Amino acid sequence: xxxxxxxxxxxxxRDQLAGQQFNxxxxxxxxxxxxxxxxxxxxxxxxxxxxxxxxKNDLKIDDVDELADDMAELMDEFQEINExxxxxxxxxxxxxxxxxxxxxxxxxxxxxxxxxxxxxALPSYLQEAPTGMPSTPTGVPGGKVPVAAGGGGGQKVDxxxxxx
Numbered sequence: 186x187x188x189x190x191x192x193x194x195x196x197x198x199r200d201q202l203a204g205q206q207f208n209x210x211x212x213x214x215x216x217x218x219x220x221x222x223x224x225x226x227x228x229x230x231x232x233x234x235x236x237x238x239x240x241k242n243d244l245k246i247d248d249v250d251e252l253a254d255d256m257a258e259l260m261d262e263f264q265e266i267n268e269x270x271x272x273x274x275x276x277x278x279x280x281x282x283x284x285x286x287x288x289x290x291x292x293x294x295x296x297x298x299x300x301x302x303x304x305x306a307l308p309s310y311l312q313e314a315p316t317g318m319p320s321t322p323t324g325v326p327g328g329k330v331p332v333a334a335g336g337g338g339g340q341k342v343d344x345x346x347x348x349x
Contacts, residue, residue, distance in 0.1 A: 341349040 343349055
């Protein structure tokens with residue numbers, strides 16, 4: 186019985202010590218968090234002070250606005266340069282499609298006037314062949330006749346009349 190009483194006493198002491206240890210750990214964690222927060226706030230204050238000094242001394246808002254305006258002007262000039270370089274030199278800009286159609290009609294009229302009455306006549310390549318020529322070819326192209334192998338004294342040619 187005495188051993189059981191001691192066992193309960195030890196368990197109670199163990200639980201109390203565990204609770205105390207937990208409370209100490211919580212307090213230590215709170216202290217570390219507070220120190221980290223203080224260090225963070227201190228770093229933010231230092232960064233804010235440094236940033237204000239840099240902006241005050243080195244980055245003036247008027248200079249930044251002026252720089253932005255200069256960049257915008259340079260980009261506009263660059264765009265104009267690109268547009269000039271992209272121009273089509275073959276066709277002037279002031280000629281529109283109606284002008285081109287009018288000039289084409291004028292050229293057609295001049296061409297018809299030059300031809301006169303022969304404009305209505307068929308071109309030579311559409312006219313019928315003279316009656317002395319056959320409508321389909323007969324014989325070997327070029328008028329050459331193939332020479333049989335081992336035959337006469339002429340040059341040997343293939344079935345198309347080309348030299349062998």
